[in-house]
Amino acid sequence: MTAVPLQPPRRLVSFTLDGEESRVPEGSTILDACRSAGTDIPTLCQGDTLTPKNACRVCVVEVEGARTLAPACSRRAEPGMTVRTDTERAKHSRKVVLELLASSTDLSTTPRAAEWIKEYEAKPDRFGEDAARVDEQPKIDNDLYVRDYDKCILCYKCVDACGEQWQNTFAIAVSGRGFDARISTEHDAALPDSACVFCGNCIEVCPTGALSFSTEFGMRAAGTWDEPAQTQTTTVCAYCGVGCNVTLHVQDNEIVKVTSPHDNPVTHGNLCIKGRFGFQHVQNRD
Amino acid sequence: MDLRYTDAVPSDAEREAVDALLGPPPSGWEGGAERTDEDLRWAKGGASAARDRRDQLLPALHTVNDRVGWISEGALNYICRRLTVPPAEAYGVATFYAMFSVRPRPAKVLHVCTDLACAARGSAAVCTDLTDRLGPPGTPAEGAVWQESPCLGLCERAPAALLLQAGAEPSGAEPSGADGNTDAGSGSGSGSGETFRHSAVVAPATASALVAAARSPLDAPAEPSPAAAVPQAGDPALVLLRRVGTVDPASLDDYRAAGGYSALRRAFALGPAGVIREVLDAGLVGRGGAAFPTGRKWQATAQQADGPHYLVCNADESEPGTFKDRVLMEGDPYALIEAMTVAGYAIGARQGYIYLRGEYPRAHERLAHALTSARTRGLLGPDVLGQGYAFDIEIRRGAGAYICGEETAIFNSIEGQRGEPRSKPPFPVEKGLFGKPTAVNNVETLVNVLPILEHGAAAYAATGTETSTGTKLFCVSGQVARPGVYELPFGANLRDLLDLAGPPERLRAVLLGGAAGGFVRPDELDVPLTFEGTRAAGTTLGSGVVLVLDDTVELPRVLLRIAEFFRDESCGQCVPCRVGTVRQEEALHRIVDRTGAAAAEDIALMREVGQAMRDASICGLGQTAWNAVESAIDRLGVYK
Numbered sequence: 045m046t047a048v049p050l051q052p053p054r055r056l057v058s059f060t061l062d063g064e065e066s067r068v069p070e071g072s073t074i075l076d077a078c079r080s081a082g083t084d085i086p087t088l089c090q091g092d093t094l095t096p097k098n099a100c101r102v103c104v105v106e107v108e109g110a111r112t113l114a115p116a117c118s119r120r121a122e123p124g125m126t127v128r129t130d131t132e133r134a135k136h137s138r139k140v141v142l143e144l145l146a147s148s149t150d151l152s153t154t155p156r157a158a159e160w161i162k163e164y165e166a167k168p169d170r171f172g173e174d175a176a177r178v179d180e181q182p183k184i185d186n187d188l189y190v191r192d193y194d195k196c197i198l199c200y201k202c203v204d205a206c207g208e209q210w211q212n213t214f215a216i217a218v219s220g221r222g223f224d225a226r227i228s229t230e231h232d233a234a235l236p237d238s239a240c241v242f243c244g245n246c247i248e249v250c251p252t253g254a255l256s257f258s259t260e261f262g263m264r265a266a267g268t269w270d271e272p273a274q275t276q277t278t279t280v281c282a283y284c285g286v287g288c289n290v291t292l293h294v295q296d297n298e299i300v301k302v303t304s305p306h307d308n309p310v311t312h313g314n315l316c317i318k319g320r321f322g323f324q325h326v327q328n329r330d
Numbered sequence: 331m332d333l334r335y336t337d338a339v340p341s342d343a344e345r346e347a348v349d350a351l352l353g354p355p356p357s358g359w360e361g362g363a364e365r366t367d368e369d370l371r372w373a374k375g376g377a378s379a380a381r382d383r384r385d386q387l388l389p390a391l392h393t394v395n396d397r398v399g400w401i402s403e404g405a406l407n408y409i410c411r412r413l414t415v416p417p418a419e420a421y422g423v424a425t426f427y428a429m430f431s432v433r434p435r436p437a438k439v440l441h442v443c444t445d446l447a448c449a450a451r452g453s454a455a456v457c458t459d460l461t462d463r464l465g466p467p468g469t470p471a472e473g474a475v476w477q478e479s480p481c482l483g484l485c486e487r488a489p490a491a492l493l494l495q496a497g498a499e500p501s502g503a504e505p506s507g508a509d510g511n512t513d514a515g516s517g518s519g520s521g522s523g524e525t526f527r528h529s530a531v532v533a534p535a536t537a538s539a540l541v542a543a544a545r546s547p548l549d550a551p552a553e554p555s556p557a558a559a560v561p562q563a564g565d566p567a568l569v570l571l572r573r574v575g576t577v578d579p580a581s582l583d584d585y586r587a588a589g590g591y592s593a594l595r596r597a598f599a600l601g602p603a604g605v606i607r608e609v610l611d612a613g614l615v616g617r618g619g620a621a622f623p624t625g626r627k628w629q630a631t632a633q634q635a636d637g638p639h640y641l642v643c644n645a646d647e648s649e650p651g652t653f654k655d656r657v658l659m660e661g662d663p664y665a666l667i668e669a670m671t672v673a674g675y676a677i678g679a680r681q682g683y684i685y686l687r688g689e690y691p692r693a694h695e696r697l698a699h700a701l702t703s704a705r706t707r708g709l710l711g712p713d714v715l716g717q718g719y720a721f722d723i724e725i726r727r728g729a730g731a732y733i734c735g736e737e738t739a740i741f742n743s744i745e746g747q748r749g750e751p752r753s754k755p756p757f758p759v760e761k762g763l764f765g766k767p768t769a770v771n772n773v774e775t776l777v778n779v780l781p782i783l784e785h786g787a788a789a790y791a792a793t794g795t796e797t798s799t800g801t802k803l804f805c806v807s808g809q810v811a812r813p814g815v816y817e818l819p820f821g822a823n824l825r826d827l828l829d830l831a832g833p834p835e836r837l838r839a840v841l842l843g844g845a846a847g848g849f850v851r852p853d854e855l856d857v858p859l860t861f862e863g864t865r866a867a868g869t870t871l872g873s874g875v876v877l878v879l880d881d882t883v884e885l886p887r888v889l890l891r892i893a894e895f896f897r898d899e900s901c902g903q904c905v906p907c908r909v910g911t912v913r914q915e916e917a918l919h920r921i922v923d924r925t926g927a928a929a930a931e932d933i934a935l936m937r938e939v940g941q942a943m944r945d946a947s948i949c950g951l952g953q954t955a956w957n958a959v960e961s962a963i964d965r966l967g968v969y970k
Contacts, residue, residue, distance in 0.1 A: 098753055098904075098948070099903055099904050099905070099948075100904075100905055101904050101905050101906050101946040101947070101948075102905075104945070104946045112944070112945055112946070112947070112953060113945045113946050115753070118753060133941075133945055136938070136941060136942060136945075137906070137941075137942045137945045137946040140906070140910075140938055140939055140941075140942035140946075141905050141906055141942060141946060144905055144906065144909035144910055144913065144939070144942075145905055145909065147909070147913075148909050148912075170935065171913050171916065171935070172916070172920075174916070175913065175916060176912050176916065197905070198902065198903075198905075198908070207416075207419075212331050212332065213331070213332040214331055214332065214333075214416030214418055214419055215332070215334075215416075215418055216418050217416070217418040217419045217421065217422035218422050218748065218902070219418075219421055219422045219425040219426075220425050220426070220902070221425070221426050221731070221900070221901055221902050222897060222898065222899070222900040222901065222902040222908060222911070223897065223900070223902065223908055223909065223911075223912050224902070225901075225902030225908070228418070228421065228422070229418050229421075230336070230403075230406065230417035230418045230420070230421040231336070231403050231406070231417075231421060231432065233336060237336065238334065238418065239332045239333065239334035239416065239417070239418065241332060
C-alpha cells in the first residue's frame with residue numbers, strides 16, 4: 045500500500061466544462077478537471093511529476109472570451125470560466141500540431157501518438173517529401189542510455205528533471221533556437237564528459253522514447269523488444285537504506301529496464317544510477 | 331547543483347574581459363588562481379548562490395564576445411565559475427542569440443541587412459557584389475566575415491549594414507558622447523589617438539563602402555545625425571520628435587533648456603496616484619503593438635502588495651521596418667530617462683531597466699552617457715531631484731533575438747535565461763522581472779508621458795480621436811522619396827502620410843504594422859491611422875511600420891522574406907511556431923513562381939497551419955507569423 049500524505053483542504057472552484065457544471069479543487073488545471081470528468085484530452089508534454097511546460101500545444105482547449113486557445117495542462121480552472129474541449133478550432137489545432145510533429149520527428153515510440161493521429165485525421169505526409177525533419181543520428185556515448193533526438197519533441201521535461209525540479213544536476217539544457225533548437229550538454233560534449241550523474245530520471249520522464257536504456261535501444265534495433273510480453277515487478281531497491289521503489293521490467297527472464305512508481309512518496313519516480321542501471325549483477329549467471 | 335567544468339581554460343584576454351565586468355574573482359571557487367586555506371573552510375555554490383548573480387550572464391557573454399569576437403569553451407567555463415551557472419545552461423543561452431558565436435570567427439563581423447526595407451532598396455545587389463569581392467556569406471576573408479542580417483532598424487537609409495569589431499578598448503578612451511561630439515560615428519572612436527572602433531554603421535551601403543569599412547573600420551563614414559531620419563524636423567507641431575535635431579542629445583543643459591524635467595517636477599507635485607490618473611485620463615495606450623491602456627498597466631502594478639516593483643523599458647525594437655525608438659533614443663535620450671523616472675515613480679519602482687537592441691550601438695552610447703550625467707546631477711540615484719525618491723536605470727543589451735521584444739521574453743533574457751516567452755497568466759503586473767510586479771512599456775509609449783504631464787491630460791487627449799489620443803510615430807520606408815520617422819496626430823489617414831513622404835508613381839501595396847501586420851491596397855489609402863480605424867479595415871498599426879512597395883517589387887519574394895524572418899526568429903519553445911513557421915516558408919518557396927490552381931493547394935495548407943499558429947502558439951510571434959502572408963493572399967491577390 046502506498047501512503048498518501050494528507051493535504052490541507054482546498055476550496056472548490058466551479059466552472060463550465062463542455063456545457064456541464066464542474067467543481068474542482070482550487071489550483072486544478074483544466075486537464076485535471078477533464079480527467080476527473082472522464083474526458084480524454086491528448087497531451088504529449090504533460091508529466092505527472094513536473095510543472096507543465098505547455099510546449100507541445102496538443103492539449104489546447106477553447107476558453108470563452110480568450111483570443112487564443114489555452115493549454116489545458118497548465119491553465120488553471122477559474123471560477124465562472126467556460127471551457128470547451130471539443131470545438132472545431134481546438135480539434136483543428138490539435139490535428140495540425142500532430143501533423144507538424146509527426147512530419148518533423150519520429151513518433152514511432154511515442155505512446156498513443158498513432159492513435160491520436162488517426163482520431164484527429166492528421167496527415168503528416170501532406171507537407172511533402174522535402175519537408176524539413178530534425179534528422180539526428182542517435183547519440184551513443186555511454187553504456188547506460190542512448191539519446192535519439194530524432195524522436196525529441198523538445199518538451200523540456202528531461203531538462204526540468206535534470207535541473208531544478210528534481211535532480212539539480214543541470215547537465216543538459218536547450219541550445220540553439222527555433223527549428224535548430226536541441227537538447228544539449230555544454231558545447232555538445234559527450235555525456236560522460238558532462239555533469240551527468242546517470243540517474244536516468246530524464247529517461248523516466250521522456251514521453252517519446254528519445255531517451256532510452258541501452259538495453260531497450262539495442263533490442264528495438266534487433267527487433268526483439270516485445271513490450272506486451274514483459275512483466276513488471278515493483279520491489280524495494282536493495283542498494284541502500286532509503287527504500288526507493290523500483291519497478292523491474294522483465295522480458296524472457298531478463299531485466300530489460302528499471303522504472304520507479306511516480307506515486308511513490310519517497311521517489312516520485314526518481315532513482316539514482318544504482319537503482320536505475322545497476323541490475324546486471326542480478327542476472328549474471330556465471 | 332552538480333557543477334562540472336571541462337578542462338578548457340580561458341585565455342588572458344577572456345579572463346580580463348570577464349573580470350572587468352565582474353571584478354576579480356574573490357576566491358578559488360570562482361576561478362581565482364588557487365584555493366586559499368580560507369577557501370577550504372567553506373563551500374560555495376548551491377541553487378541560491380546561482381540565482382543571485384545569474385542576471386549577469388548576458389552581460390558576461392557580451393563582454394567576451396565584444397573582446398574576442400566569439401565565446402570559447404574556456405571563456406564559457408570561466409563565466410560559469412564566476413556566476414555559479416551550470417555550463418549546459420550558459421551554453422543554451424549563448425547559442426540562443428544571433429550576435430554570439432560559440433565557434434571561432436574573425437574579430438570583424440559585417441551584418442548586411444536583407445530584410446524588407448533594405449530588400450526593397452537593393453540589398454540583393456549589395457550581397458551579390460559582396461559575394462564577388464569577399465566570398466559567400468559566412469566565409470572569413472581578410473580578418474572579417476560578412477553575413478546576412480534581419481532588419482537593423484536603419485530602414486530610412488536602406489540598404490544598411492552594421493560592422494562590429496571585437497577587441498580591447500584602448501586605454502583612456504572616452505565614449506564619443508561624453509565630449510559633446512554628438513555626431514561622431516558610433517562606438518568608442520572619437521577619443522584622441524585611438525586606433526580602434528567597436529562598431530560602424532554603413533547606410534546606405536554599397537559593396538565598395540562595405541569592403542573598405544571591413545578593412546579599416548576607422549575610415550568608415552560618420553553616421554548622419556538622428557535628425558536626418560526626421561523629415562519634419564523643426565516643425566513646431568511636433569510633440570514627441572520636437573527635440574530631435576534641435577537639441578544636443580549629449581547635453582543635459584540643452585535638454586533642460588528645451589523644457590526637460592518639467593514633467594518630472596509635475597509628477598512629484600501630483601504624487602504617484604495623480605500621475606496614474608493623468609495617464610488614464612489622457613487615454614494613452616501602448617505603442618509597442620498591443621495597444622493596452624498604459625494607465626491601467628501602471629495602476630495594476632502599483633497596487634501589487636508584493637515588492638520590489640520593476641519598470642522595464644522595451645527598447646528591443648526589432649520588428650522589420652521599425653526604427654522610431656532608435657531615432658528617439660539617439661536624438662533625445664534624456665526624454666526617455668525622464669519618462670522612465672516618472673513611470674518608476676508612478677508604479678513605485680526603484681529600479682528600471684532599458685532592454686536595448688544589441689544592434690543599436692549609437693543609441694547605447696547616447697543613453698549610457700545620458701544616464702551618467704543624469705546621475706551626476708541628482709536626476710537619478712538615491713534622492714531624485716531632492717524629493718526623497720530613489721530611482722536608477724540600467725541598460726541591458728540584447729544580443730540579436732526578435733523574440734526578446736516580447737514582454738515576458740525580456741524578463742528571461744535579463745535574468746540570464748534563454749529569451750523564451752513565458753505563459754500568461756500570470757501577467758507581468760503580477761509576476762514579471764525576477765518574479766516581481768513589473769510594468770513593461772515601449773520607448774515611444776514612455777516618451778508620451780512627458781507631454782501628458784507638461785500640458786495635462788485634457789490637452790493631450792484633445793489631439794487625435796476619442797479612442798486613439800495624442801500623436802503617433804510612423805516609420806516610413808521602402809519606395810518613397812523621403813523615408814523616415816513621421817509624427818502625425820491620430821486620425822490622419824494613410825494617404826496624408828504618404829503625401830508627406832513622397833509616394834512612388836505606381837504604388838503596389840503598403841505593409842502596415844510590419845511583418846506581423848498586414849498589407850493595404852493602393853485603393854485603400856483612406857484608412858484612418860488610428861487603432862480603431864485600422865482594426866475596422868482588417869489590419870493593424872502594430873509598431874507603426876509603413877513599408878511602401880511599388881510595382882517593381884516581386885511580392886512573392888517579400889512574403890518569402892517575411893516567412894524566413896519568422897522561421898529564423900522563432901524561439902522554438904512551442905510546436906505550432908517552431909515547425910509551423912518552417913512549413914509556411916516551405917510552402918511559399920514552392921509557390922514563389924506559381925499562381926492560380928498551381929498555388930491553391932499550398933495556400934490551403936498555409937491557411938490551416940496559419941490558423942493553428944494563430945490559435946495555439948504561446949506568444950505573439952507565432953500568433954502573428956501568418957498575418958502578412960494571409961493579407962497578401964486575400965487583399966492583394968498575390969498568387970492569383
